[in-house]
Each structure stands twice: as C-alpha cells, then as structure tokens.
Amino acid sequence: MPGRGDKTVITxxxxxxxxxxxxxxxxxxxxxxxxxxxxxxxxxxLQDSYARVDGGEVWLHGMHVKPYEYSRAExxxxxRRKLLLHAREIAExxxxxxxxxxTLIPTRVYFRDGRAKVExxxxxxxxxxxxxHALAERDARREAERALKDxxx
Numbered sequence: 001m002p003g004r005g006d007k008t009v010i011t012x013x014x015x016x017x018x019x020x021x022x023x024x025x026x027x028x029x030x031x032x033x034x035x036x037x038x039x040x041x042x043x044x045x046l047q048d049s050y051a052r053v054d055g056g057e058v059w060l061h062g063m064h065v066k067p068y069e070y071s072r073a074e075x076x077x078x079x080r081r082k083l084l085l086h087a088r089e090i091a092e093x094x095x096x097x098x099x100x101x102x103t104l105i106p107t108r109v110y111f112r113d114g115r116a117k118v119e120x121x122x123x124x125x126x127x128x129x130x131x132x133h134a135l136a137e138r139d140a141r142r143e144a145e146r147a148l149k150d151x152x153x
Contacts, residue, residue, distance in 0.1 A: 009039055010109040012046035017131060019105055019123035025093070027058065028084030029109070029116040032075055034068035039109060039116060043068075051083060051104035051120050053094040058083040060106060060118065083118060096122055 015021065031039070038044065049062035060081045067077060085093070097104055105123045109116065126134075 006110050006112050008108055008110040009042055010044050010046055012049070012105065012107050014047060015105050015107050015121065015123065017126075017134070019103075019121075019125055020130075021105075021107065021121040021123050022102075023096075023122040024107065025085065025089055025120050026112075027118045027120055029060070029118045030082040030084065031065075031116060033073040034071035035065050035075065036116060037071075038065050038068040040111070044109065046106050046109065049106050051106060053090060053097060053104075056087075056090060058085055058090055058093065058104075058120075060120075063106065063109075083120065093122070101125065 043066035045064040047064075049060060049064075051058055051060050053059075060083055062078060063081060064078050065075075067075065093104060096102060101124050103123055103125075104120050106118050107121050108119045110119070111117065
C-alpha cells in the first residue's frame, strides 16, 4: 500500500555531535491522549532526553511533547514515557548500559504504519577534542567538494 513507510518527525541532531553511537534499537512508544497528534505535527523535542532501564522496563525521560492545543486533557509535557521492546532486548540494553560510560540516547521519533516509534542508540560521550576533530573533517570535506564543483563548473 503506498504511503505506509517511515515518516521521521523529530530528530536529535545533537546526539551525533555529542556521542559516539554504537548500536541502535527501534522501540514502540506509549503515548496518552492527543500526544500522538502533537508529535505528528512535530511539536516535540528530544534535546536533553535519555532512556533508562528501570524495573525490567525501558523509560524515556526528558522528551518534551507540547500539549495539543485542541485537547482538553492536561498531561505533563515532560513526563517519562514507556518504551516497548522485547524482553531479550531489554536484558541486553540493561547489561550494556551497566558498562561505564555508556548511555541510551533517543536519536529520532518517526511513524511506521501509523504507529509512533523511537530509535534509541547506545552511546558513549565524545570528548571536546573529538568534537573539534569531527567539525574539522566536515569542513575539509565541504571545501574539497566546493573545489571540485568550481573546477567542473
């Protein structure tokens, strides 16, 4: 059926800048009321959000979802939200986040077949010199592409 693919609504652009992303998982997202409509319109923010395993379940903390303007329900915009994963995936995430320096970061929110999904990544924080090095590489790549374009054109 046409139009049933992924539709990315929100991305966490800072995640790739601040962290080395090691592994990713696709999670379902438990939402209440008109939160789905608000997310569909792009009124959510993943900045400063993270996921944590607590009591055998994975919870997303710090994701801000602006209340839908036509909704009557009053929900906390930054409440924690449950992520849906298989038990073996939760066990693996719990084991790996137990390692020193690793955390679980949401990288994007999207809709697949009408259902809200979150992509979470196992991440290790970058040092300041790593960030500078990545920016220098990107700038050098842009300059090389610009020089090739000028040479051809």
